[in-house]
Amino acid sequence: ETLTDHHEAGQPQPWKIGDAPEDHIEKSLRAIVGLEVSIDRIEGKFKLSQNHPEANRLGVIHGLRQRDADGDAELAAWMTQQEASKA
Template sequence: MYTPKHFEETRADVLHGLIRAYPFATLATHAAAGLTANHLPFELVDGVLHGHVARGNELAQLDGAEVLLIFQGPDGYISPNWYPSKHETGREVPTWNYAVVHVHGRLRVIDDAIWLRRLLETLTNHHEATQPKPWQVGDAPEEHIANLLRAIVGLEVAIDRIEGKFKLSQNHPTRNRAGAIAGLRQRDGDGDTELAEWMARQEESNL
């Protein structure tokens, strides 16, 4: 991934934070027919990523394969009209801000009903936590859960290498960054508020 120095993010807690906030990843690897990509939620547990797929998924046959997981954070269009410097010199152009984490590792396929059930309970408890009455795996009939567990396999990826690119206007002066944050908040489109918050946090961390 092309990453200019001012957009590089190396802090493990920040990278892990993006993965936890945006756990739905694109997993790319080589399969029998060539490059393939799957889109799956993962849970980060002690530096290791856990997920699952249907047995019919090609990933279930790729134990030991080298993989790349891409976790995409907030993103959005940045108008040059938001930069004070544009109104003074005209020398600004549009861009797209975003935050992304790439994880490199090897795939481990796990065929273990106990491991899988524990994973499903962890995932469910995590994502149901904000519901008024959280659903639990135990709410479904045991026979139904047992049948579903036989239809899936677990995936585990230990992180061999992790890289982050947080393109959040760090290459602009403070007043331009402030203008972009204000512009996003005023536009308030899909994901704009989240992107503005990430930019504001990045600004604070650079003070």
């Protein structure tokens, strides 16, 4: 619940785990598996709706500007810069 509360805190109507049906929660909890991974390298890729139509990309930028989560304003500015470079 702590992770959900953290990520939902900035939403107008934050979702709570208790909002989900009990059987869904039970099934989901049974499906969680812990694992340990050794990392050999890290490779980054930008997945910022660049393959979507312009209207969708602009909608994402608008949505980021409306939120107040860490990094949203910076990400919106970066995406806006990418849009300007396409022109």
